[in-house]
Amino acid sequence: MSFLLLIPNLTSAHTALSSSNPKEGETISGPLNEITLNFETEIEPISTMSVLKGEEEISFQQVEVTERQMIGTLSASLDNGSYVINWKIVGKDGHTITGEVPFNVQKVVEEEVQEQPTENQExxxxxxxxxxxxxxxxENELQETKNKQSNGLSTTLIIAVLGLILIIGFTLVFRKKK
Structure with a gap:
């Protein structure tokens, strides 16, 4: 008799995960801002999910539960590392079912290269x-040379003008004597 009591529970508990984004074991190489879980039958709005990186829970900005789907919008794109989506749903038949979807994030390292200069860049x-x-x-040496040349030119010009004045003076003095 106890065997017959178990049969209805086994047949009622048929709600299972049919697909997910990211998929189980998938490695994501780009930004991930939304997680989607699709189920085989309708689920109740009290169904939940969380994302863990090790012991750290990553918060969702919002989790929306529709007939057969749960969509979680992340507050920020996930960093490189290993993650697990833990989900807990209540099916229309009232049974609670849990599961998990492990996945990885391995973004292209371009951002890190720009942040950490290489030896060649240094x-x-x-x-x-x-x-x-x-x-x-x-430039400083050139400016000093220009200044010296300018000073030298000024001195040369003064000597030339004084010499010209002397020549004109001597010429006037000798003309007056004749």
Whole structure:
């Protein structure tokens, strides 16, 4: 008799996960902002899901439960790592069923490369800085040379003007004597 009591429970508990995004064992390489779980039959609105990275629970901005689907909108895109979606649904038949969907996130490392300069980038930056210092030093030396030339030209001009005045003065003095 107890065997017959178990049969209705087994046949009623037929609500199961039919598909998910991400899929079980899938590795996501792009941004993931939404998780979708699809079930074989209708589920009750009190059904829930959570996402864990190790012991840390990742919060949803919103979880929407429709007839056969649960959609969770994440607050932020997930970082690289291993995750598990834990779900708990109540089917229309009143039975509670739980399950999990493990998946991974492995985004392209471009962002990390830009944040952490490579040895070549560091070398190039040092060379660029050195070149800037040399250019600044050359500009300073050029300005000093121009200043010296300008001072030298002024002195030459003054000597030439004084020499011309002396020549004109001597010429006038000798003309008056004749």
């Amino acid at each position: 070398t190039l930056e040092k060379q660029e800085e050195s070149i800037k210092e040399e250019v600044d030093q050359s």
